[in-house]
Amino acid sequence: MRVALIASARFPINEPFAGGLEAHTWGLARTLTRRGHEVELFAAPGSDPELGARELLVRKTELSSLARADISMPSADWMEEHHAYLGLMLDLAQDGANRFDVVHNNSLHYLPIAMAPALKVPVITTLHTPPTPWLESAIQARDACPVVFTAVSEFTASVWRPCVPRARVVRNGIDTDFWRPGTGGTDLVWSGRLVPEKGPHLAVRAARAAGVPLRLAGPISDEVYFKERVEPLLGEGAQYVGHLDRRGLVDLLGSAAAALVTPRWDEPYGLVVAEALACGTPVCGFDRGALAEILTPDCGLLAPDHDVEALAALIPRAMQLNRAAARRRAEEFCSLDRAADAYTALYEEVAG
Incomplete structure (x- = not known):
């Protein structure tokens, strides 16, 4: 399979990991690649080069002084993250179907969901958190959201059920060959x-x-x-x-x-x-x-x-x-x- 795996734009998919989401994404990308799938990981700068990650490119915007002074002006980090995912989704909408069999959104951003109808390739989104207003609003942007959803636990699927009635449960996993037993201790x-x-x-x-x-x-x-x-x-x-x-x-x-x-x-x-x-x-x-x-x-x-x-x-x-x-x-x-x-x-x- 040719898989576009969308990761975090905030934290590199590299050790030491910023959190469980980054660790899981790293492990999944490595395992799928080891199994012979063609995985292209879209992630923050500094991600593991062995994964062949492509940086989520940020197009710097030159905002006018009036725009920056506007009361609605969000933080610079928010703007950069927004434009990174916007650029990626526009790119996938243009020719993603020629390059990938599936897009797997493993990020927490709303744009891969909101813009999924523009793609000619199926989109899967994994729900890693309890409901957030940004993700719920993206799901409700159309009467029928075309995204296939998974959830990392039965609990997570249950709390999303009012908005996502049919999220399949695919629990996160770890490499049990690497995480090996120790002898224990007293602490x-x-x-x-x-x-x-x-x-x-x-x-x-x-x-x-x-x-x-x-x-x-x-x-x-x-x-x-x-x-x-x-x-x-x-x-x-x-x-x-x-x-x-x-x-x-x-x-x-x-x-x-x-x-x-x-x-x-x-x-x-x-x-x-x-x-x-x-x-x-x-x-x-x-x-x-x-x-x-x-x-x-x-x-x-x-x-x-x-x-x-x-x-x-x-x-x-x-x-x-x-x-x-x-x-x-x-x-x-x-x-x-x-x-x-x-x-x-x-x-x-x-x-x-």
Whole structure:
């Protein structure tokens, strides 16, 4: 299959990844290419050159001083991202059918959906988040949106159902050959973007209440939040170890007794859960979004949302869960090969 894979224009599809969306896109592109498909990845500058990525080109606009002073003027970053996707979709509308069998939109931008009717090649969009106003409005721009939708979990499909009645569930996956089991340890680990909706400050509080050291890893995507809510809690058994690449994360996750996952939003999937399980590390977290779909009682325990005391009480039990059961769940439920199988079948179906 000839696949146009549309990725983020904000963050490179390269290590260390900005988040789960970028990590999943990277893994999917590599797996499809390894299987013999021709994948052209449209992504932000700085993406992995081994993927053969094409930069989402930004045509610089020379706005007049009056336009820039207008009350409706958005940020420069918004304008650049908008023009990057606009240029790509205009290009695909012109000759995409000659170059591709399918367009797979793996971004969070509204233009690949809104402009899909202009393309003569089928468009698939994966829903990676709960509903947003921009995406909902793009879907409703026509009476019958021609896009085929997938969702990364049953939960995500359910919250989109009023707007997208028939989103197929294709769960994100990880390379279980790379994310290998570790020997475990005595500490806890937390990984992900350090932002309010991921709740790392709650993980520190829970670990401290349980009396177990915690190591945190990930990009500081919200510096104000990190300085005000996370950094003051560090020390006394809580350590930030930096933004690690995948190899560093494998070592970190595999050397932990359990992984804490503390979402303060409805987690659409939770790639960090799959990564921890693949390393043989049980999970302890809040019951938000799709986490309950991934975890079973023999590999993870969930506390009520935002209940730090309940989470702390579960930590000792989670640390005793069977590491082999965690690894087995990752192999059976979180495999990237499963996701690639499902997407390949869907590509073939929509391309006829």
